[in-house]
Amino acid sequence: MPNVTLEERKARYEASADYDTRIVICAGTGCMANGSMKVYARFREELQARGLRVKVALEEEKADYALAETGCQGFCQMGPLVTLQPRGILYCRVTAEDVPEIVEQTLMRGDIVERLLYTKPDSGEVVRHAKNVPFYARQQRMMLEKCGTIDVKDLNEYIAKGGYFQARRALREMTDQEICRELLASGLRGRGGGGFPTGRKWELTRIHENETKYVICNGDEGDPGAFMDRCVMEGNPHAVLEGMLIAAKAVNATQGYIYVRMEYPLAVQRLKIAIAAARGAGILGKHIFGSSLHFDVNVMEGAGAFVCGEESALIASIEGKRGMPTLKPPFPAEKGLFGKPTDINNVETFATVPLVLGLGAAEYAKLGTENAKGTKTFALTGHVANTGLIEVPFGSTLREIVGEIGGGVMNDDGTLCGCDFKAVQIGGPSGGCLTQEQLDLPLDYDHLAGVGAMVGSGGLVVMNRNTCMVQIARFFMQFTQNESCGKCVVCREGTRQMLALLDDIIEGRATADTLGLLEELAHTVKLGSLCGLGKTAPNPVLSTLRYFKEEYLAHVVEKRCPTGNCEALASYKILPEKCKGCSLCAKKCPVEAISGEIRKPFVIDQEKCIKCGACVGSCKFAAVVKG
Amino acid sequence: MSKAAFATKFEQVCAILDKYERDPHRLIAILQEIQEAYAYLPEDIMTYVATALGVTPGAVFGVATFYSHFTLEPKGKYVIKVCDGTACHVKKSGDIIRLLETELGLNAKKKTSDDMLFTLETVACLGACGLAPVVVLNEDVYGAMTKEKTLALLQKIREEEAADA
Numbered sequence: 001m002p003n004v005t006l007e008e009r010k011a012r013y014e015a016s017a018d019y020d021t022r023i024v025i026c027a028g029t030g031c032m033a034n035g036s037m038k039v040y041a042r043f044r045e046e047l048q049a050r051g052l053r054v055k056v057a058l059e060e061e062k063a064d065y066a067l068a069e070t071g072c073q074g075f076c077q078m079g080p081l082v083t084l085q086p087r088g089i090l091y092c093r094v095t096a097e098d099v100p101e102i103v104e105q106t107l108m109r110g111d112i113v114e115r116l117l118y119t120k121p122d123s124g125e126v127v128r129h130a131k132n133v134p135f136y137a138r139q140q141r142m143m144l145e146k147c148g149t150i151d152v153k154d155l156n157e158y159i160a161k162g163g164y165f166q167a168r169r170a171l172r173e174m175t176d177q178e179i180c181r182e183l184l185a186s187g188l189r190g191r192g193g194g195g196f197p198t199g200r201k202w203e204l205t206r207i208h209e210n211e212t213k214y215v216i217c218n219g220d221e222g223d224p225g226a227f228m229d230r231c232v233m234e235g236n237p238h239a240v241l242e243g244m245l246i247a248a249k250a251v252n253a254t255q256g257y258i259y260v261r262m263e264y265p266l267a268v269q270r271l272k273i274a275i276a277a278a279r280g281a282g283i284l285g286k287h288i289f290g291s292s293l294h295f296d297v298n299v300m301e302g303a304g305a306f307v308c309g310e311e312s313a314l315i316a317s318i319e320g321k322r323g324m325p326t327l328k329p330p331f332p333a334e335k336g337l338f339g340k341p342t343d344i345n346n347v348e349t350f351a352t353v354p355l356v357l358g359l360g361a362a363e364y365a366k367l368g369t370e371n372a373k374g375t376k377t378f379a380l381t382g383h384v385a386n387t388g389l390i391e392v393p394f395g396s397t398l399r400e401i402v403g404e405i406g407g408g409v410m411n412d413d414g415t416l417c418g419c420d421f422k423a424v425q426i427g428g429p430s431g432g433c434l435t436q437e438q439l440d441l442p443l444d445y446d447h448l449a450g451v452g453a454m455v456g457s458g459g460l461v462v463m464n465r466n467t468c469m470v471q472i473a474r475f476f477m478q479f480t481q482n483e484s485c486g487k488c489v490v491c492r493e494g495t496r497q498m499l500a501l502l503d504d505i506i507e508g509r510a511t512a513d514t515l516g517l518l519e520e521l522a523h524t525v526k527l528g529s530l531c532g533l534g535k536t537a538p539n540p541v542l543s544t545l546r547y548f549k550e551e552y553l554a555h556v557v558e559k560r561c562p563t564g565n566c567e568a569l570a571s572y573k574i575l576p577e578k579c580k581g582c583s584l585c586a587k588k589c590p591v592e593a594i595s596g597e598i599r600k601p602f603v604i605d606q607e608k609c610i611k612c613g614a615c616v617g618s619c620k621f622a623a624v625v626k627g
Numbered sequence: 628m629s630k631a632a633f634a635t636k637f638e639q640v641c642a643i644l645d646k647y648e649r650d651p652h653r654l655i656a657i658l659q660e661i662q663e664a665y666a667y668l669p670e671d672i673m674t675y676v677a678t679a680l681g682v683t684p685g686a687v688f689g690v691a692t693f694y695s696h697f698t699l700e701p702k703g704k705y706v707i708k709v710c711d712g713t714a715c716h717v718k719k720s721g722d723i724i725r726l727l728e729t730e731l732g733l734n735a736k737k738k739t740s741d742d743m744l745f746t747l748e749t750v751a752c753l754g755a756c757g758l759a760p761v762v763v764l765n766e767d768v769y770g771a772m773t774k775e776k777t778l779a780l781l782q783k784i785r786e787e788e789a790a791d792a
Contacts, residue, residue, distance in 0.1 A: 076755070077757050077758070225756055264754060300655075303658070303694030323693065381713070
């Protein structure tokens with residue numbers, strides 16, 4: 001039905017949206033892993049068994065109830081999430097077994113099932129409505145607004161909520177130059193980590209004349225601890241397509257690619273469904289919206305290489321080659337995919353474009369800080385009460401994000417710690433850590449760069465007091481060393497040597513020179529590497545060295561890990577007041593390092609001890625401790 | 628290998644090559660599909676792909692060994708992926724990896740058990756950080772894993788296998 005207008009699609013959707021209650025079920029990766037599709041099926045069965053009419057996506061008949069399968073709603077930890085509209089009641093951790101009760105109590109009688117409501121971890125207060133849950137109340141969900149509320153498979157619903165109207169306006173009423181200018185004026189910067197102004201990137205691609213040009217969407221979200229792009233691709237794929245369509249008009253491209261990492265099968269599936277729907281509606285194809293633009297999009301699945309997040313490596317990968325970065329210039333805007341001018345942006349950037357055009361550049365630029373306009377999504381994870389996907393304006397502070405949206409820092413055993421965090425790792429393996437001192441630092445590109453960190457793609461991993469920062473630095477170094485493509489020597493060998501030095505520190509072999517050598521090497525790798533991967537790989541090391549020097553020194557000089565995480569530096573001892581002298585630990589010890597007289601406290605010979613920890617497990621009186 | 632078996636083996640790869648119009652630019656997609664069909668990338672098949680696409684076998688092997696998704700050796704019936712992304716890591720995914728290595732007799736070099744039942748892989752991030760630590764068994768995602776839950780999962784598979792045998 002390519003000739004159906006957006007207005008007609010909107011009207012059709014609205015005509016069928018007449019029902020008693022809409023049951024919104026989160027079908028993001030997190031909730032699906034916890035069984036949300038079983039919940040979905042059970043609702044359908046229960047309602048149909050009662051002879052009630054249930055409508056699912058794309059059905060246009062009227063019904064008593066509507067079931068919607070949405071993308072990630074962000075509050076993954078409390079999933080599966082079920083929201084009942086229009087009342088806005090949010091039920092958390094819903095299982096298929098809870099469904100009959102919800103149907104009977106809430107849908108039939110209008111009562112609330114108290115036990116399924118969200119309970120505030122600090123006060124124990126229960127919250128009925130999603131909008132009052134602190135996790136949501138403190139956010140400003142703009143780009144994510146539709147993600148988690150609309151049915152992912154329903155193109156008409158996206159249109160009914162204002163989708164594709166901006167693309168149509170751009171295609172019909174704006175010139176390519178006007179679009180670039182509008183984007184530049186809005187101050188939108190690339191959300192993938194680099195922070196390059198999107199309008200300028202488009203302009204640079206636009207000015208290179210060529211019959212064939214490409215638009216690529218970078219969905220190779222490789223940073224461990226980040227999942228913003230996954231949620232957008234899964235939850236609002238049409239917004240990504242709309243952004244790409246506007247970009248295609250701005251740079252005069254005819255073909256688009258979305259490169260998605262293979263770890264995101266659901267995102268690939270949802271994008272393919274969205275593309276098929278858009279093609280069917282004439283939103284992709286020839287003469288889109290009656291304009292002269294021909295544009296189509298294909299999805300390409302990655303094959304597991306972090307370096308492919310770098311644009312020139314990603315382009316090589318689409319061309320069927322090893323994903324190795326190339327020297328810039330020439331930039332992709334001049335010579336990109338198959339040697340043609342190519343615009344390449346991140347998923348979140350594309351999904352933000354319709355929002356910018358909708359609000360207008362001036363209005364959008366009112367959000368955020370001076371050099372960082374708009375809102376940014378962050379993946380909030382680690383030792384924090386509420387993990388999930390959040391969106392806040394640039395300039396928000398960690399105190400707001402971790403304390404209020406995140407609900408505070410957790411202990412290892414999952415209880416609320418009631419203290420400030422030790423550090424927050426921001427920007428993944430390219431970023432750095434922030435400490436308590438930076439609790440009130442406004443989060444934006446410039447402020448973070450000033451303290452040796454970066455926004456990156458937006459992963460925020462909260463770490464509590466029991467986390468060893470040397471181990472964290474080693475963790476990231478191991479990651480970048482594994483993922484270094486091997487093309488340039490400083491990155492390939494430098495990361496390997498840095499990892500070896502960190503191993504020396506953790507395993508007690510470090511000498512007085514180790515830290516100096518590590519720092520020197522870090523600067524060399526930063527300066528000498530070819531691409532972003534190598535240039536930023538030393539950041540976690542430099543950042544932890546800067547803020548946790550004491551902890552490094554304890555490892556190197558005292559051969560002690562202050563948090564007790566480094567096995568090789570741990571020492572075991574027997575508490576004489578607790579030891580009953582049963583000799584069980586001595587029997588378990590593989591190297592006969594424990595000795596003593598029966599019924600008298602035993603002792604561990606530190607010289608012989610191999611720190612295997614067997615004694616700790618054997619003691620029935622908790623007398624053996626690691627320190 | 629009998630002539631017939633040899634022919635069947637190559638029929639599949641030919642169909643895949645035709646589907647992608649023998650376009651060398653689509654090598655990655657071709658290899659992905661071959662791996663799906665054969666469960667790994669057999670050496671003779673890759674050489675054949677190189678000839679069919681008009682590129683050197685080195686180019687095909689280069690791509691196959693560059694990306695972590697590709698495997699040149701057959702994998703076990705059950706592929707267990709333990710996420711060791713940052714969020715999972717700080718929530719002790721390392722303990723789960725060590726437990727599985729001990730239980731299955733595997734290590735950093737040896738990824739597949741001798742009975743070809745299990746392959747253990749660690750992945751950098753599955754993007755399900757809200758559920759950390761995460762374990763994926765074939766296609767199913769298990770969140771908030773502990774050592775106990777991992778052992779129970781393993782036990783379940785072993786019992787199912789014993790019942791089948």
